[in-house]
Amino acid sequence: MSKVEQILAPWLELATEALSTTAADVDWSVAAALLRAQLHAPLAGTFTWHAAGGADVTGFPPPTGYDLADVAGRAPGLHPLARHYAEHRERTVLSIDDVPPVTGPDASDYLVELAEHGIEKHLWIPLPPVDGTRRVCGVCRAGDAYTDLELELATTLQRTLAGLQLHADVMAAWRAGHARVEALPRAYDTAEAIRLTAREVAVMSLCGEGFTTARIARRLGISPRTAEKHLENAYRKLGVQERVSAVRRAEAIGVLAPRGAPDGVAAAT
Incomplete structure (x- = not known):
């Protein structure tokens, strides 16, 4: 070495x-x-x-x-x-x-x-x-x-x-979103159960906010190709083939906090 x-x-x-x-x-x-x-x-x-x-x-x-x-x-x-x-x-x-x-x-x-x-x-x-x-x-x-x-x-x-630092920023926002709906433990457990990495969760979180692949790449300081690869891995683990379905699936199983949900209301099981 x-x-x-x-x-x-x-x-x-x-x-x-x-x-x-x-x-x-x-x-x-x-x-x-x-x-x-x-x-x-x-x-x-x-x-x-x-x-x-x-x-x-x-x-x-x-x-x-x-x-x-x-x-x-x-x-x-x-x-x-x-x-x-x-x-x-x-x-x-x-x-x-x-x-x-x-x-x-x-x-x-x-x-x-x-x-x-x-x-x-x-x-x-x-x-x-x-x-x-x-x-x-x-x-x-x-x-x-x-x-x-x-x-x-x-x-x-x-x-x-x-x-x-960029990764920590995105993950902090992801955790804060779940904390508002008191669903963070479930998010941890579900991500672990389907083997989503923290990086895949980060790109899915930004995807859920409407970021394009290029914007996800800029936000995390990575190349668009790398961002796309993380998205593809997340789609596969979520059992879907494109981003709209991926976001809906991630919200349904609790990996992403439901958009617009009031405090204390978790995603439906």
């Missing part, structure tokens, strides 16, 4: 688990552990900044001695990477040393604060935005700047991380 294959092997295992089982979500703690080990940083996290303000932050491991959510919440106006991504709307993997600093005393104090916490060197991996948010996976360490090899590796991992 080559060095690249050794690096990517645990990511493939993580993705396989997330895409196979509907009851399994993406284990971001595992992803963070891999990022920390492979990019030589003691802290990794997922960061989401909302268009209306505020941030959702999860650090691995959870830091002690300071409030990471507070630090990240102030990033949009003070952090060089946050300012750069907000202004340029790009998704290139960058380190804090790759972009111009933010000027002004508040920004200088912010960088001093990062250094005091031992997290002044940041590398951010942008993830696909949704509903006006900005999302990144980031790693932080003290002292040494990130090397070209580390930036290259992070860029290689970006596609996998983005794909995991």
Whole structure:
């Protein structure tokens, strides 16, 4: 096994688990552990900044001695990477040393604060935005700047991380739809009984929302051919031959939540 294959092997295992089982979500703690080990940083996290303000932050491991959510919440106006991504709307993997600093005393104090916490060197991996948010996976360490090899590796991992995030978004919406009709356990059991993978459930969920194959592919970050293959596998397992029948069948057996059903009303058996 080559060095690249050794690096990517645990990511493939993580993705396989997330895409196979509907009851399994993406284990971001595992992803963070891999990022920390492979990019030589003691802290990794997922960061989401909302268009209306505020941030959702999860650090691995959870830091002690300071409030990471507070630090990240102030990033949009003070952090060089946050300012750069907000202004340029790009998704290139960058380190804090790759972009111009933010000027002004508040920004200088912010960088001093990062250094005091031992997290002044940041590398951010942008993830696909949704509903006006900005999302990144980031790693932080003290002292040494990130090397070209580390930036290259992070860029290689970006596609996998983005794909995991897009899949997690669709599956979260699928679970939320079932939660509204109190039918999630049945959905898990039925999908398992007919051997639908989480990926097939994801494409069927988007199909049920009226997405075309091309749009499903864009939403999940995959090729149209791959999306079509997942749909064909789902049709076969549902015992149908085309998408309208597939959606109706999936709703009838509880794999998809019934469209327009009021809260507490599950699909008919």
